[in-house]
Amino acid sequence: MNPTRKRRLIVVLLVVAAAAVAVGLGVFALQQNMNYLFTPSQVQTGEASSHKTFRLGGMVKAGSIQRSKSSLLVTFTVVDADGAMPVEYTGILPDLFRDNQSVIATGHMDNAHFVATEVLAKHDETYMPKELKDAMAKAHKGKPVPEGGDMGGSP
Amino acid sequence: MTPELGQIALILALLLALAQSILPIIGAWRNNSAMMAVARPAAFGQGFFVVLAFVLLVWAFLRFDFSVQYVADNSNLALPWYYRITAVWGAHEGSMLLWIFILNVWTLALALFSRQLPEAFAARVLGVLGIISVGFIAFILFTSDPFGRLLPMPPDGGDLNPVLQDPGMTFHPPVIYMGYVGFSVAFAFSIAALLGGELEQAWVRWARPWTNIAWAFLTCGIVAGSWWAYAELGWGGWWFWDPVENASFMPWLVGTALIHAQAVTEKRGSLRAWTILLSIFAFSLSLLGTFLVRSGVLTSVHSFASDPRRGLFILCFLIFVVGGSLLLYALRAPKVAGGKPFAVVSRESAILVGNLMFTVAAAMVLLGTLFPLIGDALNLGKISVGPPYFGLLFPLLMLPIVLLLPFGPYLRWGKGEPQVLKRVMLRALLAAVACAVVAAFFVDGKLKAIAGVAAAVWVAVGVLLYIVKRWREMPRGRRYPAEMAGMLFAHAGVAIFLIGVLLSESLSATSDVRMAPGDTKQIGGYDFRFDGVHETQGPNWRADQGTVMVTRNGEPVAVMHPQKRTYTREQIQTESAIDPGVTRDLYVALGEPMDKEHIDGAWALRLYYKPFIRWLWFGGLMMMLGGFVSAGDRRFRVRRPANADAPEPVGAALLSETRA
Numbered sequence: 181m182n183p184t185r186k187r188r189l190i191v192v193l194l195v196v197a198a199a200a201v202a203v204g205l206g207v208f209a210l211q212q213n214m215n216y217l218f219t220p221s222q223v224q225t226g227e228a229s230s231h232k233t234f235r236l237g238g239m240v241k242a243g244s245i246q247r248s249k250s251s252l253l254v255t256f257t258v259v260d261a262d263g264a265m266p267v268e269y270t271g272i273l274p275d276l277f278r279d280n281q282s283v284i285a286t287g288h289m290d291n292a293h294f295v296a297t298e299v300l301a302k303h304d305e306t307y308m309p310k311e312l313k314d315a316m317a318k319a320h321k322g323k324p325v326p327e328g329g330d331m332g333g334s335p
Numbered sequence: 336m337t338p339e340l341g342q343i344a345l346i347l348a349l350l351l352a353l354a355q356s357i358l359p360i361i362g363a364w365r366n367n368s369a370m371m372a373v374a375r376p377a378a379f380g381q382g383f384f385v386v387l388a389f390v391l392l393v394w395a396f397l398r399f400d401f402s403v404q405y406v407a408d409n410s411n412l413a414l415p416w417y418y419r420i421t422a423v424w425g426a427h428e429g430s431m432l433l434w435i436f437i438l439n440v441w442t443l444a445l446a447l448f449s450r451q452l453p454e455a456f457a458a459r460v461l462g463v464l465g466i467i468s469v470g471f472i473a474f475i476l477f478t479s480d481p482f483g484r485l486l487p488m489p490p491d492g493g494d495l496n497p498v499l500q501d502p503g504m505t506f507h508p509p510v511i512y513m514g515y516v517g518f519s520v521a522f523a524f525s526i527a528a529l530l531g532g533e534l535e536q537a538w539v540r541w542a543r544p545w546t547n548i549a550w551a552f553l554t555c556g557i558v559a560g561s562w563w564a565y566a567e568l569g570w571g572g573w574w575f576w577d578p579v580e581n582a583s584f585m586p587w588l589v590g591t592a593l594i595h596a597q598a599v600t601e602k603r604g605s606l607r608a609w610t611i612l613l614s615i616f617a618f619s620l621s622l623l624g625t626f627l628v629r630s631g632v633l634t635s636v637h638s639f640a641s642d643p644r645r646g647l648f649i650l651c652f653l654i655f656v657v658g659g660s661l662l663l664y665a666l667r668a669p670k671v672a673g674g675k676p677f678a679v680v681s682r683e684s685a686i687l688v689g690n691l692m693f694t695v696a697a698a699m700v701l702l703g704t705l706f707p708l709i710g711d712a713l714n715l716g717k718i719s720v721g722p723p724y725f726g727l728l729f730p731l732l733m734l735p736i737v738l739l740l741p742f743g744p745y746l747r748w749g750k751g752e753p754q755v756l757k758r759v760m761l762r763a764l765l766a767a768v769a770c771a772v773v774a775a776f777f778v779d780g781k782l783k784a785i786a787g788v789a790a791a792v793w794v795a796v797g798v799l800l801y802i803v804k805r806w807r808e809m810p811r812g813r814r815y816p817a818e819m820a821g822m823l824f825a826h827a828g829v830a831i832f833l834i835g836v837l838l839s840e841s842l843s844a845t846s847d848v849r850m851a852p853g854d855t856k857q858i859g860g861y862d863f864r865f866d867g868v869h870e871t872q873g874p875n876w877r878a879d880q881g882t883v884m885v886t887r888n889g890e891p892v893a894v895m896h897p898q899k900r901t902y903t904r905e906q907i908q909t910e911s912a913i914d915p916g917v918t919r920d921l922y923v924a925l926g927e928p929m930d931k932e933h934i935d936g937a938w939a940l941r942l943y944y945k946p947f948i949r950w951l952w953f954g955g956l957m958m959m960l961g962g963f964v965s966a967g968d969r970r971f972r973v974r975r976p977a978n979a980d981a982p983e984p985v986g987a988a989l990l991s992e993t994r995a
Contacts, residue, residue, distance in 0.1 A: 202695060217718075252849055
């Protein structure tokens with residue numbers, strides 16, 4: 181093998197190795213940080229049981245917001261058409277958080293209730309996030325859902 | 336009547352844009368001077384009508400013309416005049432009009448300052464800009480008409496989204512669009528070069544100042560956006576890896592690679608095809624960014640409602656632009672490839688490694704941003720990708736860049752001398768280690784902060800040593816040409832940015848607390864005393880305004896007034912209070928009243944102590960300054976005869992100068 185070819189081979193091998201490392205890291209990081217969205221009824225049918233951390237989406241049940249007297253602990257119930265899930269959160273809620281508002285909470289299950297580490301409500305109060313609308317529409321049909329939505333969706 | 340005038344102006348602009356795109360390109364192909372000569376007048380005409388349409392929309396806002404749907408949706412009688420002007424780009428339709436307005440600003444600038452370019456080349460560049468313009472004006476006219484009427488006319492309008500009612504928002508969108516749209520000029524140059532084939536080799540030099548200016552604007556826009564998110568969203572963060580932020584960041588990453596690749600191509604003729612490819616990517620990502628922000632396909636903290644018709648148009652336009660330009664690239668790139676060989680240790684290699692990292696980082700961000708769409712399409716479920724994905728991968732990808740960045744200038748083009756490099760690196764390393772050791776005592780051994788100090792010193796010492804070296808070795812007046820001064824500014828900005836990011840990330844203290852009037856909470860050595868809340872009033876909002884006294888060791892530091900505003904339509908918006916400082920920011924945001932009956936007046940408060948956070952924006956502004964300074968280099972303004980097709984290496988005379 182002449183020197184030019186040898187050098188090229190080394191370069192190619194290095195590039196391949198670097199690409200492999202990059203792809204490996206990327207896949208690893210992606211897997212660690214993918215959060216699935218479920219509605220209360222999906223959680224109750226056990227769909228979320230294989231996920232430690234996930235996002236819970238739905239509407240805040242009217243009158244369910246309870247503040248603790250001494251700390252920032254707040255509990256509320258997130259509902260969809262045929263499910264309800266009590267949520268516990270410690271901290272400051274977003275500006276648009278209120279009764280009947282669509283919210284997405286990130287967190288994990290602790291026995292029968294959901295412990296949220298982050299609660300998001302949309303800036304535009306008339307607007308429900310598309311993914312949440314889809315998820316709720318799907319849960320409403322009550323059919324056994326595979327892993328995901330049947331959404332072609334707009335581009 | 337004026338809204339209809341606006342519509343007519345847009346239609347006329349569309350027709351002129353068609354003329355500007357079709358005739359000059361055919362003319363350049365057929366070598367027909369008359370057809371090529373259409374480009375400039377058509378560009379001026381189009382510019383006139385687009386500016387007219389824009390002014391008419393501003394006018395409609397200023398005189399409360401609620402018979403226009405867009406005006407009625409985004410403003411009301413109580414909205415102050417300055418926010419009525421910014422309301423023009425407060426929602427989808429108006430931002431598209433702003434986009435096309437800025438495209439025309441760039442086109443007009445190009446039409447004015449391109450007279451020294453060869454006739455055919457200038458015609459092609461303006462033609463390509465015309466094509467982009469056609470796409471956007473058609474998009475506005477067919478799917479997003481800002482002049483649509485609303486009948487019967489309502490007595491009062493809706494409201495501008497309260498998060499947008501902030502001084503930062505007045506100039507953030509125009510500046511960021513200056514950047515996005517500016518890449519269309521670099522794109523047009525590249526396409527023109529592909530169309531022209533091997534004839535033109537000097538085009539990269541003509542493209543460079545434009546690309547640098549666009550990049551500087553984009554940098555400024557991202558800094559402003561980050562500042563706005565920090566000051567206005569009330570979460571105290573400066574970057575969230577939110578889809579909308581990523582949308583502006585991806586073109587920036589590719590644009591940064593592009594301005595460096597252009598330097599190589601201009602000076603050495605190498606990497607020519609790569610430079611063209613990067614400018615195609617930069618512009619495509621800008622287009623994607625524009626649409627991601629406003630189309631609402633991705634769930635984001637600040638995305639707006641979507642319309643499938645728009646999505647389809649956008650998708651077709653993207654496919655046309657990206658697909659068309661890549662097809663052209665595939666057909667013509669082999670003809671433009673070439674350049675001088677370079678050794679492994681050379682400035683070209685250093686820039687290439689940086690380019691690779693920036694491109695991979697952009698791809699990584701793109702994957703993370705679009706993954707929810709991919710997951711949706713593949714039936715994987717409703718997925719979102721959390722910030723830790725970006726937070727893990729991005730620093731890893733940037734590490735080689737930070738390590739290499741200060742030493743690029745020491746390397747010669749073609750073949751560098753490792754000994755010189757070793758000497759400089761040794762000094763920088765010693766300085767970095769020494770500072771890191773000293774810093775370790777001040778930061779309680781927090782690794783991230785120590786790494787931040789070390790990295791910043793490493794970069795800063797490298798840049799400083801180079802400044803000294805130039806000072807010693809070059810005669811007066813030739814030490815720091817603007818191009819080099821810009822590079823030094825930007826690289827020094829990176830050092831300052833690193834300090835800001837890593838120190839504020841690692842040393843920040845935050846606390847969400849419940850406080851009754853008189854309560855005190857200590858954070859970062861500062862005592863925050865909550866003195867209760869009272870009502871106050873603004874032009875179009877009322878607010879609960881808190882008072883927080885900050886003291887340090889008993890000495891008063893600041894009195895802060897965070898607000899919880901309620902706008903006319905009952906939208907609630909947090910206005911945080913910030914006490915800025917060179918070494919630290921204090922930041923207070925009001926949460927919510929803890930007892931609805933207001934017996935003890937307790938509120939939830941969010942308190943932050945953020946050291947050195949200002950440095951990261953200052954570093955960003957230094958980078959911006961670098962972009963502008965570089966673009967002002969006299970070399971880029973040199974007039975050359977229009978018919979000289981410089982076959983000799985471009986800028987050969989200046990090579991010796993830029994070599995250290």
